[in-house]
Amino acid sequence: MNDQSPERAAYTVVGAGAIGGTLAHALSRRGHPVTVIDTDRAHVDAIRAHGLVVARGDKRTSVPVRAATPEEYDAGPLDRVLLAVKAQATRSAVEWIAPRLAPDGYVVSVQNGFNEDLIASLVGPERTVAAFVNIFADVVEPGVVQDGGAGALVIGEWGAPVSDRVRDLVADLQSWGPARADDNVEGHLWAKAGFGAMLAATALTDAPMADLIDRHRPSMAGLAEEIFAVAERRGVTLEAFDAFDPEPFRHGAVPAARDTAFDRLTAWLRTQTKDRSGIWRDLAVRHRPVEVTTHYADVITQAAGEGLPTIRLRAVLDGLRELECAPHTMSEARLDALDRLVQQPDHPQLPARSQAAAVQRWLDDHREEMVTDLAAYTAQGSSSDDLDALTDCLAWLRDWLDRRLGTPEDEEILPRADAGDILVRRYPVRGATTADSRAVTLVGHYDTVWPTGTLDTWPFRREHDRITGPGVFDMKAGLVQAVWALRALDELGLPRPACTLVLNGDEETGSHASHEAVVEAAAGSRLAMVFEAAADGSIKTARKGVGLFTLTVTGTEAHAGLDPTAGASAVDELAQQILHVNRLRDHEAGTSVNVGVIEGGTRSNVTAGRARAHLDIRVASDAERQRITRALAGLRPADTRTRLEVTGDWNRPVFERSAQVAEFADLATACAELLGFGLSEASVGGASDGNFLAAAGIPVLDGIGAVGSGAHARSENTSVSGMVERAALAATVLVALAGR
Amino acid sequence: MPHVLITGAAGGIGSAIAEAFAARGATLTLADRDLTALESTAARCDVPTAVRTADLADPEAPAALVDRAWSALGPVDILVNAAGLYPSLDMADVDTASWDRLFAVNLRAPVLTTAAFARRAMAEHRPGAVVNISSGSAQRSRPGGGPYASSKAALEMATRAAALELGGHGIRVNAVSPGFVLVDSDCNPVSAEYARAIGVNPLGRPGAPQDIARAVCWIAGPEASWITGEVLRVDGGSSTGAHHLPRIWQTDDTRAIAVGTTTEEHTR
Known part of the structure; x- marks a missing residue:
């Protein structure tokens, strides 16, 4: 191929895409005879017809080059081959090159990924030249390459010092830009692999690379760390390129240095013409498989x-493989998930076997005292509507708490006018090793639904393991368990975080007078443990929000017989509205609507002037709460002579299973496992003070109280073994929190 | 610290493995049939330890065990299949029930726990290590131990096959093949005579469960990170050859030549 221009070395560029096209153009412009080989028929035809075009801004420059598909090529042996095909096409391209390659020729891999070993295995290491290439070009139409601005090109022998042929090649490529020779191409390739993984991650969604790298620094740093750990193990010295310095992305780097490196990298990316990666373009624009999965197969194998x-x-x-099949599912949520994967601790710090076993044994030894305490507490009637009983009960509780846990560091009694007072007692940290000094709030209520006097006919009873009595399950046993959990830790000298005990006296009637104070007392807590009864043994990690509404219809009264058309019936209108309201149900979304009570009209021969429905609406998400709120506000009468009015409000906000809630639920599950029992999670329709706390952003572990059944019913019961088990669980969770 | 799931953890070797991992600060999930014995192993492991009863002859039990361990104490990093049966059963006496039960516990269960472990690890992109406890008898049967030897031979191939397929996912699968180890087990009473005969090996002492446990910890750990599909013999050298046979050459001539050479070298 030296016939055209003997004074300049001839090159064959296999794969005339973004990189190959750019380099072929630069060499040809300088007078090198260049032949490009490409499998894309349209691309080859366009190059033959109009030359190879590079577009830079509005300016297009065309150079004549020979172009052929591999099948057409019939010229002589190949001397200098620039291999610029996608990584996954390397094998087939080199298999095509090998029989045509001159004995003293070479193949230089101007590709992404690690292809040198494969090339060397097919043409021999002596005919293999390595290169690191970072060129942001793009084929925008057949025969036309969009220039991507300055990049980097580093060429060297594969595992040997720079040779004369490398120096010659680098000299020729000065026509492209700052190409240079280097002994450590591998160090550049590994650095690029780390940077490339960040760019690959940005293709998981549709937004500028720089912004995504900036917003998801933990994921980005984590990716680079993983790759650089492999390079380090291989003894590779990483090399900086462009604005990317790999050093601050290695494991254990100084955070400040890493931040500076991120600042510099994102600032540089923002100066680039292309704000999306080639991988993103492959997925979103070209709908073709991405080559990056091939690039990293080797990294993963080496890591393994x-x-x-x-x-x-x-x-x-x-994620990228999924997007190959479904590019419309690009989403920043994918990067959020990656951030969580990075931040997720491998294993939670859990209490040792001896600690869990000691807690369990100690509580088992004290089970009869726990039962005695529950009997005495149950004997204190505490109906939500009997303020005197509540006052007496609270006095009994304070005395009992003094006896069991000693004097607290701090006590507050928050008086309520029309409800039981609120008790807040703070107990200081004991022996904890955690750096987290926030308290854990233990939340409970001391009121019950049982009217004063119930005890006369239904006192506390214990038969073997079974305990019955008003309020034992909801939630007197739960409070006894909480107190004995703390006591066990004190007696055993086991560590626990600071604990704040908060007890209110109007939970059963909706915590109207207490919920703000409860949230305030718990503000800044690491966790609120709500000692409400378990749901069939399960802890509650989601509770529905509850709305209590009244729909009032006002019509016009008239004599139904004498003047049937004069009136506008509120009952008729309400009947229609009920059907309408019921259509707001969405069981899949967890939304229930119950029209529990209706009332209306005065006499059968009077067109009703007034009718009313009482609604109980429960929602599992805030989105559903908003939908229902809007729908209720938007109710319009079918009979325009009537008027509608919706009163009432959301009584308790939704308690959703957030990532924090899940983390503490996992911790409780693990602690239960250490104690030898299984713990499951439930999402329930009933609300508790956990709803208020969750809405205030405090992680909640709810339903950690009594096991049993029959809340608010005469069948209410709990179990002695359950009290021991659950007290041990609460104590073990506290020990775990003291160490993490 | 890794979360290690050990089957057969109440047994002599299994409990030693549990204690060895505990000494290295692991989090443990221990499984066996007998809760009381498990509890006594757990009591010697002062690290976060969960115990779980399981009958691994039940086809559902292996996957359930892995899933439960994973969900309860977090991702499992190392799986040790130490549960096994060693019935005395002559090849002429084999019947379907005893053969199937033996293979259910010794082969199917470790294969199924490995599969369940691999599926979860791959789904969460986690590396992992599996160690199967094989036996020297996988290569060399003994009278009355043919079915057991057969199951262990199959387990060694299952080890290599799993290593082959799971390596690309960062999951290593190896086996440790103990020689005779004194475990003082009620299930496998060993006569003093047998113990003497089989305990003869180049290193001159019978194995202890701790010898096996240390090898398991090593091959499951980072120092063996480039080893997979290996069957590591831990047997005091008893598989090196017929150590207990007398020499063929007993003449003084042979010794004289050897001694003479040495003397000559000294005098130079």
């Missing part, structure tokens, strides 16, 4: 061989 994790890298590649 070294026993190094590639959790984040695999998650990114899996």
